[in-house]
Amino acid sequence: MLVIVMVNLKGGSGKTTSAAWILHALHESGLSVLGVDADPENESLIGWSQLAEWDVPVIAMPVANLHRQLPGVIAPSIDVVVIDTPPMTDSRRIVKSAAKLATHIVCPMAPTGMEYDRLGAVRELVTEISDDADVPPDFAVLFNRVIANAASTGVYREIIQTDGVRVLNPPIPRKEVYAQSYPQPIERASTSAYGDAVNDLLTPAVDESEATA
Numbered sequence: 001m002l003v004i005v006m007v008n009l010k011g012g013s014g015k016t017t018s019a020a021w022i023l024h025a026l027h028e029s030g031l032s033v034l035g036v037d038a039d040p041e042n043e044s045l046i047g048w049s050q051l052a053e054w055d056v057p058v059i060a061m062p063v064a065n066l067h068r069q070l071p072g073v074i075a076p077s078i079d080v081v082v083i084d085t086p087p088m089t090d091s092r093r094i095v096k097s098a099a100k101l102a103t104h105i106v107c108p109m110a111p112t113g114m115e116y117d118r119l120g121a122v123r124e125l126v127t128e129i130s131d132d133a134d135v136p137p138d139f140a141v142l143f144n145r146v147i148a149n150a151a152s153t154g155v156y157r158e159i160i161q162t163d164g165v166r167v168l169n170p171p172i173p174r175k176e177v178y179a180q181s182y183p184q185p186i187e188r189a190s191t192s193a194y195g196d197a198v199n200d201l202l203t204p205a206v207d208e209s210e211a212t213a
């Protein structure tokens, strides 16, 4: 079973939107998925699922011992769990608990200087939990709210990759279809940029030294 956890230091970075679209992209591709809303303030993933009457199941579990509670309620038939978290600034303990369950941690962010400055705090959390984990999670940045053809996208991709952090392809464009998707049903997620980005996430990164060996 895979566990994909959305993480960012701040609110408004696209965690809930990304969790919702990734859940649907995986569901459309035939996987058995479960959404988990771990945000005690907004409860927007579960609210969205109820308002739009999603086929995809979502549960709310905004608790600081998520890593102990959640495994007990996941049916063995589930292939992928996607966890939406609160901003680390609000509830770092919940985010850290969710991250302890992760096979994959995704940080959605716009390619801007302000959002790049927040990435350090997320990397610290990933390092903390990786130090204690038997198998550390894969960590990747997902660019979102990206303006078409903006040079900044390539610039920040280069900077973040030079820092040693994976950046998923393709970026998620700034578009009304994403901005206005709450509280609507989500359709054709697997053929959207989110479908391609999650395929990239789940394709193990190729170690170039091995690839050329």
Ligand SMILES: Nc1ncnc2c1ncn2[C@@H]1O[C@H](COP(=O)(O)OP(=O)(O)OP(=O)(O)O)[C@@H](O)[C@H]1O
Binding pocket: 008, 010, 011, 012, 013, 014, 015, 016, 017, 018, 039, 042, 044, 085, 086, 087, 144, 145, 146, 172, 173, 174, 175, 176, 178, 179, 180, 181, 182
């Ligand atoms: N690709 C996109 N294009 C345009 N707008 C977007 C895109 N992705 C997200 N948004 C908008 O950005 C805002 C923040 O998104 P979202 O609620 O998903 O962030 P969040 O990180 O979950 O915030 P919070 O931590 O407060 O819950 C929303 O208004 C959403 O519609």
Ligand SMILES: [Mg+2]
Binding pocket: 015, 016, 017, 039, 042, 044, 084, 085
């Ligand atoms: Mg949210």
